[in-house]
Amino acid sequence: MTQTITISRPLRHLVHQRDNANRAAVPVVGVAPVGSDRLSVQLTPVKGGTAVATTLTPDATTGQFSGNIIATGGSYALSITAYQNGSVVGTGQVSRVNVGEVLLNFGHSVAQGGIDANVAKYGNTTGPPATDDRVIVATGVQPYPYDESKLALDFQPLTAAPMNILPFNPGPYVYGLLGDKLVKQLGVPVLFLGCAFGGSNLDQCVKVIQGIPFDHSFIKYDQRFPIRQVESALSVYVPLTGGLRGIFMNHGANDRIDGTTADQFKERVRIVVDHLRKKAGRPDLAVWVAVDNQPTPDAIDLVAIRAGQEAAIASIPGVRRGLDLSKLFVSDRPDNVHLHENGFNRYAQGWADVLTPAALASCPMPAVVVPADPTPTVPTTPNPTLTTLATTLSQYGPAVALVVGVCLLTYVAWQRRQSLLLVAGGVVAVAGALVFTRTPRPTTDTTPTAA
Incomplete structure (x- = not known):
């Protein structure tokens, strides 16, 4: 059953002072049916002005709402429609808003x-x-x-x-x-x-x-x-x-x-x-x-x-x-x-x-602040394979690089049959292995969490 929305502002016939850009912020305050999840607010021109609409979100528990709708000079009729899960659950009107x-x-x-x-x-x-x-x-x-x-x-x-x-x-x-x-x-x-x-x-x-x-x-x-x-x-x-x-x-x-x-x-x-x-x-x-x-x-x-x-x-x-x-x-x-x-x-x-x-x-007037439409951002989901690879490299990168370098040096020494290089390569290989085995591994946090 559709209920009546209580509207405490704007007051009927009250004139809201416009700024030098011909705009005023008209307060919209009241109580919608409890459970409403969206309010559609509309100003329809009666004499002058331009039609405008906005959306407000009422308090989920009390139905209370408070916001503004930006309007240009003129006389309007205001209407508010309350929705819950896409269905109309409440309506309210103010016959004249100026x-x-x-x-x-x-x-x-x-x-x-x-x-x-x-x-x-x-x-x-x-x-x-x-x-x-x-x-x-x-x-x-x-x-x-x-x-x-x-x-x-x-x-x-x-x-x-x-x-x-x-x-x-x-x-x-x-x-x-x-x-x-x-x-x-x-x-x-x-x-x-x-x-x-x-x-x-x-x-x-x-x-x-x-x-x-x-x-x-x-x-x-x-x-x-x-x-x-x-x-x-x-x-x-x-x-x-x-x-x-x-x-x-x-x-x-x-x-x-x-x-x-x-x-x-x-x-x-x-x-x-x-x-x-x-x-x-x-x-x-x-x-x-x-x-x-x-x-x-x-x-x-x-x-x-x-x-x-x-x-x-x-x-x-x-x-x-x-x-x-x-x-x-x-x-x-x-x-x-x-x-x-x-x-x-x-x-x-x-x-x-x-x-x-x-x-x-020509009279100085405070300008009405018109809220900018927020630019939507698209969240990115990290690639798990790349994330794992990046983490591994950050932890083992120095050791891996050293082992690869030792292997290349040993291969060159073997090809040239130069015993000195072979010995040196072996020494470096042993050192690299020691570094690799001593590189910290990722650990699992076993600290108990609060129940």
Whole structure:
């Protein structure tokens, strides 16, 4: 009777980060029927990608298996068939497995979306869902109090509204629109990790990193906010995806207070970027920094902040120019900061213009190691006759050579009737015989062996 194979990885809909050769190592982990001796693993393209198959060997006692299948960018259906002595004994499926791009969103309320009445009054800040089911998020209830161990591992297409974008954001906001644009231009699935925190700034992040307490009505230093949600995305979700293409950041407007200079803001960017790269284990992790602008002459003063953003982009390795907010219309931001729903599409298009195929391909990424097919070797069976001859010669070679030499010398002496040579030959013959008889013979080991 055919049994069901338990598949714990890959997780349904999860996007596995591809490398710059368009490949990802998709983990395949689970339990097959006990007694299975072979597993056939197949990925069948659903949207994009190329069919691929591999074979795994489960544990003979427990049925547990763990391995990888190398796949190119696209969406797939995974199937596993278990065999025992050539007969099918188990099957299992994962309806959707994705290989593509993983992007982390970090910033203040313009990046997070409407979270209170003061923002929502400018329109429906929920935003439209994605129309392409390759736009993926981790979704579920955001744990409160915040607890990384309770973050949901439920990955779903961002095709509903409202819909949380974990670890920290409501949605879809602008990310259904942005996701559709990216999937179309990249040709692969995209996973968003929502880490923006409305009302926050980089100065607070730096204080948390450096252990400098601060007071705020809802951003709690003692809980490591507003950087904790980014750290948890890197520790909880990125290990599942196998990587992260980069962070796209919209911070700056909230750092304008207290007369922040361009150099001060640039230094904040450097400290935060260094910290997140260290947490990610990626010293070359790409970070795109959005550039603020002055919406109207009487708007909040962002001249120094923009200069600091430009300086960070110019001087910090791997920090790249992100969305230019000057592309937005004045009417897109009624309070000169937050987005009216009419501005959602322009904001999304601005990021899509940054996150192009060429831009992503230029980001350093660890290469996926593709195991080489082992070259079979043909074992050789030693010839017993030649082996015996070689052993004999190695043991008796000197004595045999001496005897042969004596015989030849004696024959020559006899033919020439030279008595002196005959006598000499006889002496040598006797010496050779003595050497021959004293040459060690192979012995049989009679040491008793353990029973």
